[in-house]
Structure formats: C-alpha cells, structure tokens
Amino acid sequence: MNTVKLNTLPAPTFSWLGVNDTQRELDEHNAQSITLTEKRTSIDVSADSAFDINAQDGENKFAAMFIGGENSLQIKTNVDIGSSSQVTLVQVFESKAQTVSEVTARAAGNAKFELIQLYLHTTDTVSQADVTLDGRKAEFTANIGYLLDDSDDLDINLTAKHLGRKTVSGITAKGVMNGNARKTFKGTIDFARGCAGAVGTESEDVLLIGEKAVNKTVPLILCAEEDVEGSHGASIGRVDEQHIFYMMSRGLPEEKIIQLTAQSKISQTVNSIGDEQTAERIKLILGQGDEDE
Amino acid sequence: MKEKTTVADIDRSRYDFRFEEDENDFLGSGLTAQIVNELSAEKNDPEWMREFRLHSLDIYNKTKMVEWGPSIDELDVDKIVTYIRQKSRMNTDWNDVPEDIKQTFENLGIPQAEQESLAGVGAQYDSELVYHNVRKEVAQSGVVYTDLESAMHDERYAEMIKSHFMKLVPPTDHKFAALHGAVWSGGSFVYVPKGVKLEIPLQSYFRLNAKGAGQFEHTLIILEEDSYLHFIEGCSAPKYYEAGLHAGCVELYVGKNAALRYSTIENWSKNMYNLNTKRALVAEGGKIEWVSGSFGSHVSYLYPMSILNGEGARAEFTGITFAGEGQNLDTGAKMIHNAPNTSSYMNTKSISKSGGISTFRSAVVVKENAVGSKSSVSCESLMLDGISRSDTVPAMDIRTKYADVGHEAKIGRISDETVFYLMSRGISEQDARAMIVRGFADNVSKELPLEYAMEMNNLIGLEMHGSIG
Numbered sequence: 198m199n200t201v202k203l204n205t206l207p208a209p210t211f212s213w214l215g216v217n218d219t220q221r222e223l224d225e226h227n228a229q230s231i232t233l234t235e236k237r238t239s240i241d242v243s244a245d246s247a248f249d250i251n252a253q254d255g256e257n258k259f260a261a262m263f264i265g266g267e268n269s270l271q272i273k274t275n276v277d278i279g280s281s282s283q284v285t286l287v288q289v290f291e292s293k294a295q296t297v298s299e300v301t302a303r304a305a306g307n308a309k310f311e312l313i314q315l316y317l318h319t320t321d322t323v324s325q326a327d328v329t330l331d332g333r334k335a336e337f338t339a340n341i342g343y344l345l346d347d348s349d350d351l352d353i354n355l356t357a358k359h360l361g362r363k364t365v366s367g368i369t370a371k372g373v374m375n376g377n378a379r380k381t382f383k384g385t386i387d388f389a390r391g392c393a394g395a396v397g398t399e400s401e402d403v404l405l406i407g408e409k410a411v412n413k414t415v416p417l418i419l420c421a422e423e424d425v426e427g428s429h430g431a432s433i434g435r436v437d438e439q440h441i442f443y444m445m446s447r448g449l450p451e452e453k454i455i456q457l458t459a460q461s462k463i464s465q466t467v468n469s470i471g472d473e474q475t476a477e478r479i480k481l482i483l484g485q486g487d488e489d490e
Numbered sequence: 491m492k493e494k495t496t497v498a499d500i501d502r503s504r505y506d507f508r509f510e511e512d513e514n515d516f517l518g519s520g521l522t523a524q525i526v527n528e529l530s531a532e533k534n535d536p537e538w539m540r541e542f543r544l545h546s547l548d549i550y551n552k553t554k555m556v557e558w559g560p561s562i563d564e565l566d567v568d569k570i571v572t573y574i575r576q577k578s579r580m581n582t583d584w585n586d587v588p589e590d591i592k593q594t595f596e597n598l599g600i601p602q603a604e605q606e607s608l609a610g611v612g613a614q615y616d617s618e619l620v621y622h623n624v625r626k627e628v629a630q631s632g633v634v635y636t637d638l639e640s641a642m643h644d645e646r647y648a649e650m651i652k653s654h655f656m657k658l659v660p661p662t663d664h665k666f667a668a669l670h671g672a673v674w675s676g677g678s679f680v681y682v683p684k685g686v687k688l689e690i691p692l693q694s695y696f697r698l699n700a701k702g703a704g705q706f707e708h709t710l711i712i713l714e715e716d717s718y719l720h721f722i723e724g725c726s727a728p729k730y731y732e733a734g735l736h737a738g739c740v741e742l743y744v745g746k747n748a749a750l751r752y753s754t755i756e757n758w759s760k761n762m763y764n765l766n767t768k769r770a771l772v773a774e775g776g777k778i779e780w781v782s783g784s785f786g787s788h789v790s791y792l793y794p795m796s797i798l799n800g801e802g803a804r805a806e807f808t809g810i811t812f813a814g815e816g817q818n819l820d821t822g823a824k825m826i827h828n829a830p831n832t833s834s835y836m837n838t839k840s841i842s843k844s845g846g847i848s849t850f851r852s853a854v855v856v857k858e859n860a861v862g863s864k865s866s867v868s869c870e871s872l873m874l875d876g877i878s879r880s881d882t883v884p885a886m887d888i889r890t891k892y893a894d895v896g897h898e899a900k901i902g903r904i905s906d907e908t909v910f911y912l913m914s915r916g917i918s919e920q921d922a923r924a925m926i927v928r929g930f931a932d933n934v935s936k937e938l939p940l941e942y943a944m945e946m947n948n949l950i951g952l953e954m955h956g957s958i959g
Contacts, residue, residue, distance in 0.1 A: 209558035210883050211824075211853055217558070390876065405891035409858070412889075418882040420901050423873040427901040433886060434894040 198222040203297060203323045204354035207385045208417055216381055216415050219323055219352045221297065228273060233260050239475060245271045250286065252308075253279035261287040261475040269295040276302035276310060280332065283309040287475055290314070291482060295321040306332030306361065313470055315463070316343040316351050316372075317482060326355045330364035330395075341370035342466025344459070344483075345378035345410075356385040359425070363394040370401040371466060373459040374410035385417040388425045395422065399429035404436065404462055406455060460485070521567060523547060526672050529573045533639060533675065538652060546661040546671025553665040560789045560818040560847070565763045570735045571703040572673040583623075622678075628688065634681040635692055638708055641679040651679065654710060658741040658769045658797075666737045666765040666791075670706050674739065677707035680721065682748075684714040691720035691753075696738070704735035711741070713748040713776075720751040734762045736787075742770035742778065746800065749777040753938060758786035760816050765791050774800030774829070781937045782809040784821050793851060795824035798832035798860075809838040810934040813846030813878070822851040822869075822884075827860035827893070836867040839934050841927075842878035849881040854888075854895060861892035871901040872930055 202218045209217040228247040233240075237259045243266030252258045256279075264272060270292060278284050282305075290296060296319060304310045316322060328337045337357050345351055357366035368384050386397035403412050416429040436458045444454045463483065470476045526547050530540040555562070624635040634647065641647040661671035678694045696707055713719055723740075736758060744750050750770070758764050764787035770778040780794045796805035807823040825834035840848040850869045871880040882899045904926050912922035 208849075208881060208883050210851060210885055212557065214853055214855075214885050214887060216885055216887075403888075405888065405893075408891065410889075410891060411887070414886045414888075414897075416884065416897070416899070418871075418899060418901050420871070420873065420880045420882075423876040423878070423903050425873075425902060427899075429882075429897075429899050431886065431895070431897040433888050433896075435891050 198224060204325050204352050204381075204383065206354065206383055206415065206417070207356055207387060208419055210415070214413070216383065216413055219381070221295065221323060223271065223297065224269070228271065233258070237472070239263075239478075241265070242270070242272060243268065246273070248272070248274040250274065250276045250284055251279075252277070252282040252284045255281050257283045259285045259287075259472055261289070261472065263289045263291070263478070264296060264298070265291040265293075267293055270297070272296070272298045274298070274300045276300065278302070278304045278308040278310055278335075280305045281307045283311075285311040285313070285471065287313045287470055287472070288315070289479060289482070290316045290319045290322050290324070292322070293320050296323070298322070298324045300324075300326040300328075302326070302328045302337075304328070304330050304332065304335035304337060307334050308332060309336045310338075312337070312339045313466065314339070314341050314353075315466060315479060316341075316345065316353075318344060318346050319349060319351060321350045323352045324354070326353075327358070328356065328366070329358045330361055330366065330392075332361045332364075334363045334365075335361050336364070337366040339366075339368045339370075340466050340469045341368070341372070341382070342463045343370075343372035343374075343380065344463050345372070345380055346375040346407075347377060349376075349378045349380075351378075351380045352383075353381065354383045356387060357397060358387045358389065359392040359395040359397060359422075360389050361395075362392060364392055365395070366397040366399075368397075368399040371462045372402075373404045373462050374407055374412055376407040377409040377411075378407055379411045381413040381415070383415040383417070384429070385419065386427050386429070387417075387419045388422045388427060390421040392422050393424040395425045397425070397427045401431045401433075402462065403431075403433040404459055405434060406459065521547065521550065521572065521669070521672065525572065529673060529675070532573065534643070536642065536648070539642070542656070543672050543674075546656075546668050549661045550665060550668035550672055553662075553668055555665055556791070559791055559820050559851075560849075562763060562765070562789055565735065565789075567669065567735070572706065573675055624692070631686050631688075632683040633686060633688060634679065636679055638677045638679045638710060639675075647679065647681065650681070650712065651710065654712060654741065654743060655708070656739070656741070658743070658771055659739050659767050663767065667739065667767050670708070670737050670739045670767070673704070674706045674708045676705075677709045677738070678711075680709075680711040680719065682711075682713045682717040682719050684745075685716045686714075687716075687718035688720070691722050691751075693722040693724065695724045696736075704737060706736075707738045709738070709740040711750065711752075712743045713745050713750055715746045715748060717745065717748045718750075720753070723752070723754045724757075734759070735765065736762055737765045737767075739766070740768040740794075742768075744770055744772040744776040744778050744803075746773045747775040748773070749779070751779040751781065752794075753781040755783045755938070756786055756790070756792070760786065760788050762787040763789050765789075768792070768794035769797065770795070770805070771797045771799055772803040772805060775802045776800060777804045778806070780805075780807045780809070780823065781934075782807070782821070783934070783938065784809070784811040784819055787819065788817060790817075790819045790821055792819075792821045793824050793853075795826065796834065797826045797828060798834065798863075799828050801829050801831055803829060803832045805832075805834045807834075807836045807838070808934050808937045810931055811838070811840040811848050811850075813840070813842045813848035815844035815846060818847040818849075820849040820851055822849075824853040825855070825865060827854075827856040827863040827865065829860060831862040832860055833864045835865070836869070837933065838869045839931055840869070840871045840880060841874060841930070842871070842880045843874040845877045847879040847881075849883060850899075852884045854884075854886045854897075856886075856888045856890060856893045856895060858889045861890050863890070863893045865893070865895045867897045867899075869899045870930070871899075872927070873901070873903050 201223045205218040228245040230247045232249040239261040242264045418427040661668040811821045813819040842848040854865045909922045
C-alpha cells in the first residue's frame with residue numbers, strides 16, 4: 198500500500214481548508230484493459246479496470262458503467278473523441294468500498310463529450326475528470342448528481358481545459374447530503390491563452406439535510422484569455438422556508454416535502470440521460486422504478 | 491485597423507518621490523536573534539515583548555513558506571532591512587516633524603485631509619510613527635489614538651495591549667505572521683469606549699521611504715460595546731529596484747453591537763512584496779465593514795479575515811484590485827461564521843491589464859454552531875487584454891444544514907452587445923466603453939471615502955481610443 202495524493206486542485210488555495218488534495222492508501226493498480234468498441238455499452242464494474250473509448254469520423258458512442266461491489270476499486274477511463282464525433286459516458290457509483298476513478302478525455306474540433314456521474318450512497322469515492330477541449334467548437338457538458346448518507350465520503354475534482362477557439366463547457370452538480378456525509382466538489386474551468394470565444398459555466402446546488410453533514414465547494418475559473426465568458430455559481434443550504442410553508446399549506450408534511458425536494462435534485466441528473474434503459478436502471482436503484490404505477 | 495482602447499497604468503508620479511536615507515540609521519539586514527534583541531533594546535520593549543519577539547523568530551525559522559499563491563522566490567528576507575532608527579521622536583505638532591518627512595506627507599495630502607475631514611491622523615515613516623494627533627473633542631470622549639509603543643508603556647493600556655497583541659493573528663498563523671511578531675515596529679493603537687460613536691474617521695498613513703527595507707507596523711483597534719469607528723489606512727512607497735517588504739498586521743476587536751468600518755487604499759510601488767495580515771473578531775450584534783483598494787505592489791497576498799464570533803455578528807467586504815504590468819495581486823477575503831444568525835457579504839471586482847495577474851481568493855466557513863447564518867459572495871473580473879491573467883479561487887466549507895450560502899462569479903471582457911446598446915442610444919463608442927469600465931468599478935468606489943474615491947478615479951486614468959477587444 199502506498200499513500201497517494203489524489204484530486205490535486207489545479208490552483209491550490211489556503212492549506213487549512215484541506216481541499217488542495219486528498220490522500221488515500223492505494224494498492225498497485227492492477228487493471229484489466231477494456232476497449233469499448235460498441236456504439237452502446239452498459240457494463241457492471243466490480244474489479245480494477247482501464248477503459249478506452251475512442252470515437253472517430255462522426256461516430257456517436259454511449260457507455261454506461263455501474264460501479265459497485267464490496268471491494269476497493271481503481272478505474273481509469275480514457276476517452277478520445279475525434280472531429281465531429283460524440284461520446285456520452287454515464288458512471289453510476291454505488292460501491293460500498295473505497296473507489297478511485299479517473300477520467301481523462303480529449304475532444305477535437307466540433308466533438309462533444311457528455312459526462313454524467315451519479316454517486317449513490319458511495320462509502321468512500323475519489324473521482325477525478327480532466328477534460329481537454331482541444332479543437333475549435335469542441336463541447337463538454339458534465340451533469341453530476343450525488344445522494345450521500347451516513348458517513349459517506351466523496352471527493353470530486355473536475356477540470357475543463359479550454360484550448361480551442363469557441364469551445365464550450367457546462368458543469369452542473371446537484372446533490373443531497375444526509376447524516377454525517379462529507380463531500381468536496383472541486384470544479385475548474387481553465388481558459389488557456391488562445392481559446393478566444395470560449396464559454397464556460399459551472400454551478401452547484403447542494404441540499405443539506407444531515408445535522409452533521411460537511412460540504413466543501415471549490416469552483417475555480419482560471420483565465421489567460423481575454424475573449425471568453427466564464428461564470429460559476431453555488432447555492433448551499435436547506436430547503437427554502439417559503440417553499441416548505443407553501444407545500445405544507447397544501448397538506449404535505451414537512452418530512453415528505455424534504456424527501457420530494459431531495460428526490461427532485463437527483464432526478465434532474467437522471468433525466469438528463471438520453472438512454473432510456475440506463476435511466477430506468479438508475480431509477481430502480483433509487484427505488485423510483487414503480488413511480489408511474 | 492481597429493485601435494484598441496487602453497486603460498492607462500496607474501499614475502504613480504505622486505508617490506515616486508523619495509529622500510535619501512542615512513544608512514547608519516539601518517539596524518542591519520537579515521533576521522537573527524541578535525538583530526531582534528537590538529531592535530527590542532532600541533524600542534525599549536518591556537521584557538514580555540522581547541521574549542515574544544524571540545519566540546516569534548523561533549517560529550519563523552521553523553515555519554515553511556506558503557505552498558500556494560504567487561511566487562515569492564525572489565524575495566530574500568535576509569537582505570531586507572527590518573528596522574530603521576527613528577529620525578525624531580513622535581510629535582503631536584506638525585511643525586516639529588523633520589522637514590523632509592513633513593514634505594513627504596504634505597505631497598501626499600495628509601495634513602490637508604486632517605484639517606478638512608479627519609478626527610485624528612497618524613503618520614508612519616519607515617519603521618516608526620513620526621506624527622500622531624487627535625482632535626481635542628475626540629480625546630475628551632475617551633477615544634485613544636496613539637502609537638502602539640507609547641500605549642504599551644502607558645500603565646492605563648499596557649495590560650490591554652498585552653492581552654490582545656497577536657492573539658487574533660498568532661505568530662504560528664503563517665511564516666510572515668511570525669516574521670511580524672519578531673520585528674514589528676510602529677503602527678497605531680485605537681481604543682473606543684462604550685457608547686462612543688466617532689462620526690468622522692481616523693486615518694493612519696504608512697510610508698516606506700528607505701531602499702531595500704521592510705515595514706512591519708501593527709494596528710490594534712479595540713471597540714467597546716455600542717461604539718462606532720471609521721478607520722482609514724493608506725500605504726505607499728517610492729519605486730526602487732531592490733525588493734521591499736510590507737508584512738504588517740491588523741487586529742480588530744469589535745465589541746457587542748459595535749461597528750467598525752476599515753478602509754484601505756494600498757498603493758505600494760511595484761518593487762514591494764505586500765504580505766499583510768488583517769483580522770477582525772466580531773462580538774454579538776457587531777459589524778465589520780472592510781473596504782479595500784489594491785493597486786500597488788509587485789506581489790500581494792491580502793485576505794482580511796472576519797471571525798463572526800457572537801450571535802448576529804455581520805461582516806461585509808468590498809474590494810477592488812487593479813493588476814498592471816509586472817504585478818501579481820492575490821487578494822480576497824475570509825469569513826468565518828462561528829455563532830448563530832451571523833451574516834457575511836463579499837463583493838469584489840478585479841481588473842487585469844498589460845500582463846498583470848489578478849487572483850480573487852476567498853474562504854467562507856460556516857461552523858456547526860452557526861445555525862441560521864447567511865453568506866453571499868459575488869466577484870467579477872475584467873480582462874482588458876490578451877496577455878494578462880485573471881483567476882478566481884473561492885472555497886466554501888459549510889458544516890450546518892441551517893445555513894444559506896450563495897456564490898457567484900463572472901469573468902470576461904467588455905461586452906460588444908452592451909457597447910452596441912449604448913451606441914444605439916446616441917453615445918459614442920469611446921464614451922460607451924469608458925462608461926462601462928467606470929461602471930464596473932463604481933459600486934466599490936462609492937464605498938470609499940470621497941477623497942479616496944477621487945484618488946482611485948485618478949489612479950485608473952482612462953485613455954479611450956477605439957475599442958477594447
């Protein structure tokens with residue numbers, strides 16, 4: 198076992214906040230290499246793995262990974278998207294053991310990368326995603342949803358690096374924290390010199406329900422180019438009191454209102470998945486499978 | 491060909507005059523126990539202070555350099571002169587101040603400001619206060635405004651200073667806090683008694699004239715219950731090629747239901763490393779308002795911290811940073827909510843041009859006991875050319891569900907659509923762009939004292955030719 202620094206913040210800040218990196222004891226990564234060649238893949242991951250997803254010449258690929266099990270996991274995913282091609286990667290984390298995930302993606306001109314990550318009651322997850330928008334008009338969207346409970350610990354470090362002109366990134370994170378859950382979300386939009394016309398947006402919306410939950414949010418914008426638009430916003434707190442009052446006046450108990458609000462946060466991420474089978478499976482995991490009956 | 495609009499560099503001619511120093515007055519550069527002991531003897535410190543200095547030196551030697559923020563590799567603290575002997579004793583009559591020092595402050599407009607709009611003035615030249623005066627009626631109300639050294643030797647305040655000095659910013663806080671603890675000199679002590687509300691401000695002005703020197707002034711302000719004070723701090727230095735260092739420390743104690751407004755215009759020359767630490771402890775129902783303009787220095791690390799320690803305590807931070815050629819200004823604020831129903835608000839603007847680097851860095855911490863607290867952060871950055879840099883590094887650490895925390899940030903250039911809109915209303919392109927830049931800084935400049943707002947407008951001289959972008 199080696200102590201390894203993970204999820205290093207691209208621009209470190211005050212050390213006492215404890216967000217510049219996170220450390221874990223890791224075994225040597227002994228991954229099975231898997232190249233996802235099909236147009237659509239849905240895979241259960243319960244052992245160390247290194248995935249390659251390659252989309253070229255206008256290809257459109259979809260991959261869903263259900264990452265779970267009782268053993269520690271290290272997963273690496275390399276995504277290479279050629280001109281005018283598209284990849285959608287859905288990762289559903291539901292492991293009860295330490296999970297370390299790393300996504301590295303590169304998007305060429307007019308390429309699109311959509312990353313959807315759901316963290317459902319994961320005990321200890323460290324997740325990094327580095328996305329480089331290399332080519333002109335390359336696009337990246339990230340939809341992150343998390344539902345944490347008890348003493349779950351989640352550390353996310355996501356970077357969108359804009360190199361190409363008129364590249365676009367949009368990072369949205371929504372989550373619910375119960376119990377003593379701890380979560381750090383680090384999201385960085387990095388505008389390199391030369392990415393004129395690039396646009397990057399980032400937002401996080403956190404609902405705190407647990408009395409002892411600890412939320413850390415670190416949204417960075419690094420900017421070395423004049424002609425860009427970058428923005429980020431964050432909202433952290435409880436359910437709006439006026440919202441509760443309104444719903445209670447319609448006969449709903451407070452507990453139910455909070456439950457519905459929490460459900461709606463995660464549902465927004467689930468509903469962003471275009472693949473119906475994947476979305477249905479996630480709803481089953483969430484216990485929402487019979488909601489239409 | 492489209493001509494770019496340029497926003498002029500800060501006009502520093504008002505600050506860049508200087509007088510030659512007699513190097514016999516320098517205590518010697520570097521940082522050793524011998525230098526610290528000599529400094530302590532020179533200042534006639536009480537024994538506890540001498541021990542405190544040596545203890546701080548020990549901490550300094552054991553503490554690592556910061557591992558984040560702008561590079562300070564070129565700063566060699568061993569070459570910095572930490573103390574310059576006093577040229578004259580501290581005066582309360584302006585006519586008694588030595589001629590060259592008097593001329594310095596007159597050039598900066600300090601005596602004129604005192605006559606027109608201030609309740610009291612302190613002026614520090616290099617390592618020591620050279621002038622301190624407070625209006626008679628203000629002194630009669632029980633307000634104390636003097637240099638820290640005099641207060642430390644006055645039996646009425648000695649104990650108060652001992653129990654507050656570097657308790658908010660302990661030498662263990664970071665390497666330059668330890669350095670400050672070892673070699674601090676000069677600065678102001680302000681005490682506002684219970685119920686006293688000073689309607690007109692007090693002002694301290696810090697001037698570092700000597701080449702290759704450091705300024706380490708300590709400002710300690712104590713506001714008792716239900717009191718009010720507006721304190722203004724100004725800093726400048728002439729330009730040298732040798733690095734200069736400012737590692738001051740400001741400790742503010744805001745009592746129950748008291749309010750303190752602390753305004754700073756920092757305009758150090760571009761050879762200065764500004765590694766200043768400011769912190770306020772706010773009791774129940776109290777309020778701290780920071781207004782901060784950072785224009786000068788080569789490298790700045792400046793993040794005033796507000797510790798909201800009593801129920802209903804409030805903090806506001808309004809700041810503007812202008813980073814031009816050769817500058818790397820890392821500024822922002824820290825808000826610590828440590829009691830129920832506390833609130834904080836941060837509103838900052840930064841402008842980068844001519845290769846300047848501006849970083850907004852913040853921390854909002856809401857502790858478990860700070861139920862019912864609210865915090866809002868808004869920061870905007872404007873890039874005026876393609877060779878500059880602007881980064882935003884905020885962090886939020888929220889440990890109670892009974893809190894509401896919001897954050898928003900924007901970065902960009904002057905919007906073509908806005909210029910187009912204004913032009914469609916009959917305003918020329920040049921005027922439209924000038925209006926947008928002025929408007930960008932407006933909500934900060936209007937928080938500054940009038941004379942400082944005017945100074946800021948002068949600092950950001952606009953030369954409009956053609957278009958930005």
